[in-house]
Each structure stands twice: as C-alpha cells, then as structure tokens.
Amino acid sequence: MRIVVLAGGIGGARFLRGLKVAAPDADITVIGNTGDDIHLFGLKVCPDLDTVMYTLGGGINEEQGWGRTDESFRVKEELAAYGVGPEWFGLGDRDFATHIVRTQMLAAGYPLSAVTEALCERWQPGVRLIPMSDDRVETHVAVELDGERRAIHFQEYWVRLRASVAAEAVVPVGAEQAKPAPGVLEAIAAADVVLFPPSNPVVSVGTILAVPGIREAIAEAGVPVVGLSPIVGDAPVRGMADKVLAAVGVESGAAAVAEHYGSGLLDGWLVDTVDAGVVDRVTEAGIRCRAVPLLMTDEDAAAQMAREALRLAEEVRA
Ligand code: FO1
Secondary structure: OEEEEEEOOHHHHHHHHHHHHHOOOOEEEEEEOOOOOEEEOOEEEOHHHHHHHHHHHOOEOOOOOOOEOOOOOHHHHHHHHOOOOOOOOOOOHHHHHHHHHHHHHHHOOOOHHHHHHHHHHHHOOOOEEEEOEOOOOEEEEEEEEOOEEEEEEHHHHHHHOOOOOOOOEEEEEOHHHOOEOOOHHHHHHHOOEEEEOOOOOOOOHHHHHOOOOHHHHHHHOOOOEEEEOOEEOOEEOOOOHHHHHHHOOOOOOHHHHHHHHOOOOOOEEEEOHHHHHHHHHHHHOOOEEEEOOOOOOOHHHHHHHHHHHHHHHHHHHO
8 A cells, every 4th residue: 555644743753653553564655844944054954854754763852752862962062152053943963963964965966855865774764755845945934023023934933932922924935936856746646545644734734735736636646635633622732733723814623624624635534532523514524534532642542543544544435
C-alpha cells in the first residue's frame, strides 16, 4: 500500500511513528512543511523536516518533541557571548551539525529535496521524506505589537511570543510562486491513500496545500483522503492551532476544521471521543466521520489512531 502523509512537526512525526507500526509493509511518502523554515546565523534551519527525520530516526529529544536527544548548547552560549542572537531560539550543538551540512549542500547547488534525502541517509527514517517545495516559502504572522501592526516570522510568533498575542493574518510568503518539489505530485498520483495527521491545519497542512498544484493533485487523485483532528474539545492538543485558526476565520473545533478542509478535499475525518457530538455535523458536510481516541500518549496510541485512519479510508473506498 502506498500512503502519502502531509506532515508538520511534532504531531505529524509522532503520528508517522504510529503509522509505521500500524502499516509496517506500506510504502510511506511524507510531504513535509517548510513554511516554518528559518535562516539563523547564516544557516538554513528546517524544523518540521528535522522533527520528522529525528523522530523516525531515533534522534529526537522525546520530552521536547523537537531538537536532538542528549543535547548541549555550547555554541549558542558562545554566540550569545558575542552578543549574537536571537537568544529565544534554542539551537543545540548536535542540531547545528544538521544545519551546517544542509546549508553547505544548498550553497553547493543541491536543491532542498536532494539535501533532505542525503540527511535521511544517515537517519534512515523508514519513509521517503520530501519537502513540499525546493523554493523558499516562509510563514509570516501579522500581529499588533506595541500599538503597531507588524508581520513577523512564524518562529518568532510561536517561540518568542508563545502565541500570546492574536494572529491577525497568516501568510505563507512565497507559496504562490513555489513549485512542488520533485516527487511530490508523482507520489500523490501513485498513492492508495492520503492522510492528514493531527498537524496544524493552517501553518502546517495548510501551508503545504498552499503550494500550487498540491491541493489539486490530492483532490484529483481519486483516492481516499482521511484526516485526524488536531483539536480535541475546543483546544489544540499542542501548539497554537486555535490562534491561527482564528486568523483565517475558523472556529477552534474538530468539526470546523473538517469543514475548513471541505468535502472537495477530505473524504474521512477522525475526531476524538470527547467530540462524538460533532460526528453528525461533519457527516452532513459530506465527510465520513468517526469518533475514536485521538491523544498520542505513546506509540501504541499513535499506532491505533493510524489503524483507525486506514480503516476509515477503506470504508470510504468501499
Ligand atoms: N520550539 C520551541 O518552543 N523553542 C525553541 O527554542 C525551538 C527551537 C527549535 C530548534 C530546531 C528545531 O528543529 C525546532 C525548534 N523548535 C523550538 C520547535 C519549532 O519551533 C516548532 O515547534 C515547529 O516549527 C512547529 O512545527
């Protein structure tokens, strides 16, 4: 079975770890969000690609969900001693090596997709990880700070401000001109099922879908497209989905997110058991819906969620 997954960071990576257990023989292609990418200290940092790569390759810091295990911050301390920031973004020494290799390869002329493939040779994530695009796309968030409207990088919104101010708009800068990376459209066309993990529907899955051609390829693939709600009750399981959903005028709820994707894209939707009450609303929107436990407390729970998603895909197909 060929499965295509559109993944953001922590939620996407943990779901993928479960999917590998649930479907050990499947051929899994992950289309990774690169809107969170940031240039720091002259280096290109790709948080979502790295989170997927480290999580599936056994190198992730499990408590944080991002960055390397057994990490130290000597380089960051030295940079700070020179007065070189930003001090709010935690790049560890081991993680730095990844960004140095990536930046060196990009400077040598390799596209991000080839660089990601090369990095994955070390990590052996057991999936094919492709960035959504080789072109630069950067998610910016419009906020009001000190009485002034400003557009800031998504990482500044999330890591420095901890999403403490309202997001007035979310813009994937560069997405309109971006092309899907080599292999993205081919993987979608060859897929038996497409899955949206419980990743952020605006700044993760939404950014991938904003690359011209990707949404259309999924809608036209003629295979089941099944998603899992990142909202349980009325709050995101992690992250700031509620804040960025408000920016695009969508209420923070499992049904509203399904409607936001829409029946033109989504065939099936899993909500948590606490949201069983919205199953009828989602069904009325033309999307087959089930309520199952959706908290990825451990790998078994993530595997069970993946099984439920694949089961719903089969129901849709039948
Ligand atoms: N998240 C934080 O909350 N604080 C950090 O200092 C931080 C640094 C960081 C460095 C590398 C990396 O790959 C991820 C990092 N993250 C950090 C996670 C990241 O900000 C977001 O969780 C994702 O971009 C959202 O998917």
